[in-house]
Amino acid sequence: MPTDVRPYNRDVIIRAFEDEDWPQVWPIIREVVRAKDTFTYDPEMTEEQARADWIAPAGGLGLTGTAEMDRNRPGPGAHVSTASFMVAADARGRGVGRALVGYALDWGRKRGYAGMQFNAVAASNVHAVHLYESLGFRIVGTVPGAFEHPTLGRVGLHVMYHDFAAD
């Protein structure tokens, strides 16, 4: 039962996470964090930790890709949203990521957030950076060498922001 089909990619059906999706979502997360080339997560994270981090915040999305959306900070920072995305290795290059980012942006706008912030985008993840820029994010700044890439060594970590008022 798709609850939302976005115009970003007609071939990607996006729907809310259901408990029985987890056996398909966990392998995506496991592959991404074990690769250590995009996320500043503990590469040894367990299935239980992954589920707590990814599904708990505000509901995730799954199967060939998965997203989680949340407010970025509490208190005086609670009007800015954030999101994270992972796409299964064998499903990349088909627009799944673009569909997920578009969905997350709609999610944030509908809830009245002022914008969406990404706190730590590896500068080496050029496909993701270009995708985010094409969807209205800009690089606010880059912390030099803050990401230890398994083959490239230390690369920058971008902070990126999409101001919904500028849409």
Next chain:
Amino acid sequence: MPTDVRPYNRDVIIRAFEDEDWPQVWPIIREVVRAKDTFTYDPEMTEEQARADWIAPAGGLGLTGTAEMDRNRPGPGAHVSTASFMVAADARGRGVGRALVGYALDWGRKRGYAGMQFNAVAASNVHAVHLYESLGFRIVGTVPGAFEHPTLGRVGLHVMYHDFAAD
């Protein structure tokens, strides 16, 4: 029993947190978060939450001011440290903050971190920004309007970084 007295300010004795310090530390944290003008914490945070957030990471410092230091991110981001500082309202302007930041920088250097990142410094907190800059931090970027100040409205949130290799 001071375990460390820094050269930044001879009148400030910095030592590790001990359990019996908490009744003096909690009022500092409570005042700072309730004011909603510097920290992106939940202003309604309870004493239990404050203790878990502040003392748990890697040990805090207390009495007229308090600091907590930790790695900033896990996994491929674990070589960058972070820290947070609060000074009691009636102890401000005496160099307590400067002493705490200096202590935190030494803490990070001694543990072999590549640098120290502050993720969310309210742009309106000009004393803190100037203090951090005077101690070698630079503004990496500013997320526009990401901090809801109680009287100034939405102001920017700086990401700041001190590269230990540049010292």
